Amino acid sequence: MKKRKLNKELGLFDVYAISTGAMFSSGFFLLPGIAAAETGASVYLAYLASGLLMIPSMLSVAELSTAMPKAGGTYYFLDRSLGPMIGTVGGLGSWFALIFKSAFALIGMGAYLSLYVNVPITQLALILTVIFGVLNIYGAKETTLLQRILVATLLGIMTVFIIQGLSVVWGSEAKSTYSEYSDFFRNGLHGFTYTIGLVIVSYAGLTKVTSVAEEVKNPDRNIPLSMILSLFTAAIIYVLGVYIMLNVLNPEEFYASLTPVADAGKKFLSWLPGSWGVTAVVVAAVAAFASTGNAGIMSASRYPFAMSRDELISPRFSKLGKTGTPSFAITVTIILMAVVLLVFDVEAVAKLASAFQLILFGLMSLAVVVMRESKIEAYSPGFRSPLYPWVQIAGMLIPVWLIAEMGLMPVSLTGIMIVLCIVWYFYYAGEKIERQGAIFHVHERLGRKRYEALEYELMSILNEKNGEDKLAYEQVVARSVIRDISESNKLLDECTDITAEIFSGRTKKGTDEIKHELQKQYKTKTHNIGKGVVICQIGYEAITTAEMVGFRINSSVDKLSSDIDEEKHALMFLITPVEAYGLDMRLVGHLAEIVNQPSFLQRWREAKSEKQLREVLISDEHFIHLHVSENEFLNRQKGKKIGEINLPGDCLVAIIYRDDDLIIPHGDTVLEAEDELTIIGSPDAIRKLKA
Structure with missing residues (x-):
């Protein structure tokens, strides 16, 4: 629960x-x-x-x-x-x-x-x-x-007390x-x-x-x-x-x-x-x-x-x-x-x-x-x-x-x-509690052990503290590419090859350059955020918006991170602008909040398509899928450009599914009657759109 x-x-x-x-x-x-x-x-x-x-x-x-x-x-x-x-x-x-x-x-x-x-x-x-x-x-x-x-x-009363008292103590007729x-x-x-x-x-x-x-x-x-x-x-x-x-x-x-x-x-x-x-x-x-x-x-x-x-x-x-x-x-x-x-x-x-x-x-x-x-x-x-x-x-x-200085009795x-x-x-509680404190991470620096769950929890707290970034997170997920991949000895190489190719198309930088950057930062920038989900977060100077590529792993993998033993179910690559200080951890915080929900793993395994995998990564109250022809409000907007449509609140059309194509819309994209839209926004705005 x-x-x-x-x-x-x-x-x-x-x-x-x-x-x-x-x-x-x-x-x-x-x-x-x-x-x-x-x-x-x-x-x-x-x-x-x-x-x-x-x-x-x-x-x-x-x-x-x-x-x-x-x-x-x-x-x-x-x-x-x-x-x-x-x-x-x-x-x-x-x-x-x-x-x-x-x-x-x-x-x-x-x-x-x-x-x-x-x-x-x-x-x-x-x-x-x-x-x-x-x-x-x-x-x-x-x-x-x-x-x-x-x-x-x-x-109010104590201010009067002090002002009057000082006037008596320091006044010309003071009798101290x-x-x-x-x-x-x-x-x-x-x-x-x-x-x-x-x-x-x-x-x-x-x-x-x-x-x-x-x-x-x-x-x-x-x-x-x-x-x-x-x-x-x-x-x-x-x-x-x-x-x-x-x-x-x-x-x-x-x-x-x-x-x-x-x-x-x-x-x-x-x-x-x-x-x-x-x-x-x-x-x-x-x-x-x-x-x-x-x-x-x-x-x-x-x-x-x-x-x-x-x-x-x-x-x-x-x-x-x-x-x-x-x-x-x-x-x-x-x-x-x-x-x-x-x-x-x-x-x-x-x-x-x-x-x-x-x-x-x-x-x-x-x-x-x-x-x-x-x-x-x-x-x-x-x-x-x-x-x-x-x-x-x-x-x-x-x-x-x-x-x-207070004596024996209080100390005793x-x-x-x-x-x-x-x-x-x-x-x-001794036998029921498995978590440990951050002091285990200090021990880990001395060659002992660490407690990963504390990192997941702190990432989730980052999510709660930075509620204003949720829309940015959902936009990143909406634009993301998520692929199924099977275990192999070259799994990491395959994932970095695919990721570099996708990021190259979105950043206009060479595939080899991006792949080199991924390989260089992977060991130091990889975290297990819970439920067998590993994320590699990389800062890159050549981009202006955050992008994400994810992989659903179809069987257990123990080659993604040498210090993490649990079965792996997903590998994510997140690339963020270097100058956007703290954005990477805030986005990871939102992802950690989703990943650590009780129903996440089952929904992740049962998702039938890339669209459903994205839905798993977005809180249910922050997105909605609508067919233009089946929604009264959207049906009145067909033929208009996205930039001309006044959606409720902060709602945003993140993805358009048109025939077999997936379209990342911009202001000039024209809405068609057969389009299926993924719309993200605040819970209140989403509820207004449903009404």
Whole structure:
């Protein structure tokens, strides 16, 4: 059964709202007082240092997200780079860490609301969990609309808070309490580094957008840009906001406060009528906790969805509901959150989530190194981390340092969770999973083995990322020549002879010249893209359009590529213009997506003609065969030139079958009543033509 894909409907501001909303909650509204009690007046620098130390992880995650924009984010990256066992650790660990963090955020929201609503905090948090769960089941776009509102409300109020606070702190009549803090580093360097580790989780939400990466429009631009904007926004609010708290709250008041923003607001927002100032701060806090809880449920549910698609947990988690969202995964997520709210000391467990998150940051930096060093050509991130590999080395060392500073308990509990994840992997999925990560390609460079299926999958992801190139791919297939050929000792020579002759007729270059180029590049430019299909992709300066020649092989062949053992069913030659950078891999990505569909091999073997073979290589929804005389619209166009016919949308007449001839049409080709046409285009345009 073909896997269903999530809808791509999240724009830049949606992604920014998810990322920013996931950061603002306990890190700003609860932690500053606790953090200040550890390090003293240097607490605002701890927030600044934490933001700077997030940059290596942010850059690594942005690169992975634009190379592999798939649901599951952290899990998917670790699984495909370091293998399914580490992917299980990352997926289950991230899922539970987000559940704990989201539950903690909703408790904070309940605490602030309880100032005005006489309802127990836990009961209020349970009600909020159900509400946000239902919203997530209804659909991502509807959820991100709420996220937009929450984040806009939060940023608006916090902007007023900071501007008013700075005017009080730096104004002509300023009465700062900063001088009352006797120690800049209250507990020395250790206390400062401990505080950095404590508050760095305030920025952890920055990377949560990766779990909805499959739903992002134009991920190459929107994911890295949204992450950069979110980090910049959060750092400004954190540093300036905490600095204001230091200057308006005395040490005893600040260190003991679990509502430092509200307490600070009382000091300088009293000019507003009644208690409006404090009310505005409470509204901002509620918006922050709500956005974190909402974004947490949205992101957390995507981890089991992705793991289920890879058979690491029950297949029920990968089923999409009527609204196109993983409703079962969301339901289980909110049930687990409810259990956490009723059973666990969430604040204590939040420390475990923090330590585990730091480990995941380090692993994702390692994943970038593995993907780069694997030299997989289909690994094609739209954003590449600068200063490689130094940024990634820093991204691996920083979490180790910070976790060590946090003490024995978080390290021990994190180790227990890792062991439990590994036990689950071997118990449930170990014998069922055959795939390996990109690290096997690094081993292959050292003379060991590689895992070809990862290359097929990355090529398929290229196809999904470059949807705008589908029409170009279909035009190439429509113009292609596909022949049947039988196994022989000179199979490769026969194929290159035929290919060179066909390409020569289309490029106006000599057959011998093209054959020489094919033979020269064959060994280094040949890939197995799955299901026994081998493609040789060649860049050539003498052409302006891509061309393809394919061969259906009638029996097993083991002479096409020395490092590939499986039975071969097809050999393809793709020639592309050198100056069209990346076109070859995008076209191969589209082909890989078609080839790896479950029904491909049977349809390929059963095709009765060259026309049917071409049809197998084009997605059913992107082409149609029509007889001019049998289609009402086309029948009215007979006698006209192709260039004069206004076909629906982006439809294009790719091939005309006239008597026994195959014609590649141009603008002056006249349509005749007995013509049979192959028309390609977008699904919507094809449907209009059928109507």
